Amino acid sequence: MTAQNLNPPAPDLDPREAVAALAASSRPYLLGVRHHSPALAVVLPALLDAADPEVVCVELPADFQPWLAHLADPGTQAPVALAGARVDGGLGFYPFADFSPELVAIRWAWKRGAEVVCCDLPLSDRGWQATAQAPLAEEAGPRAVSFAEGLARAGSGRDGDDMWDRAVEVLAPGCEPEA
Numbered sequence: 001m002t003a004q005n006l007n008p009p010a011p012d013l014d015p016r017e018a019v020a021a022l023a024a025s026s027r028p029y030l031l032g033v034r035h036h037s038p039a040l041a042v043v044l045p046a047l048l049d050a051a052d053p054e055v056v057c058v059e060l061p062a063d064f065q066p067w068l069a070h071l072a073d074p075g076t077q078a079p080v081a082l083a084g085a086r087v088d089g090g091l092g093f094y095p096f097a098d099f100s101p102e103l104v105a106i107r108w109a110w111k112r113g114a115e116v117v118c119c120d121l122p123l124s125d126r127g128w129q130a131t132a133q134a135p136l137a138e139e140a141g142p143r144a145v146s147f148a149e150g151l152a153r154a155g156s157g158r159d160g161d162d163m164w165d166r167a168v169e170v171l172a173p174g175c176e177p178e179a
Contacts, residue, residue: 023178026051033059038099039172046177048108056109057119058102061092065118071096071103072110078103088129 033040048056064082071080081095096103109116121127 033101033105035102036097036100040101041099041104043172043177044101044104045108048105050177053109053114055115055117056105057117058105059120060094060102060118061120062118062122063124064094068106068116068118069110071106072116084123086123086128087126090128092123092128 060082061084063084067082070076071082078096078098078100081093083094084092086092098104106116108114
């Protein structure tokens with residue numbers, strides 16, 4: 001993927017075209033992960049086999065790096081969770097089941113000798129702390145539609161997990177892993 005491809009999609013780009021362009025990228029090989037997605041957990045080993053990565057990054061706080069060996073250990077039986085306290089007193093809780101794509105990726109990487117890196121902020125980082133409340137809509141003026149909102153509207157238009165369920169989970173059985 002070139003640096004040009006890493007820029008956010010243009011606001012007028014159809015969200016489905018942007019997702020298709022991201023899905024077609026092979027360097028870096030990016031897999032969007034929805035926590036506890038059975039469809040993704042099933043196909044993830046085949047996708048990782050095809051990509052043959054040297055490093056697998058998982059979205060977990062960097063503080064959890066030493067615990068990855070325990071998650072990868074064949075003796076660790078799911079369900080299992082990692083938990084940590086943030087500086088502001090908040091808690092981070094990360095549950096894993098056998099159908100958690102993150103757990104599947106960690107175990108896949110460990111079996112093949114690929115490095116696994118927790119690529120999120122450490123729990124001590126101020127980025128985890130609550131930020132000031134956004135101004136009210138009437139104070140802020142017209143608001144641009146985010147990419148995620150545009151994608152949701154292009155799908156079912158309903159809130160919540162409906163878009164993922166309709167676009168991925170229900171269509172997954174019998175599909176190629178890339179789909």
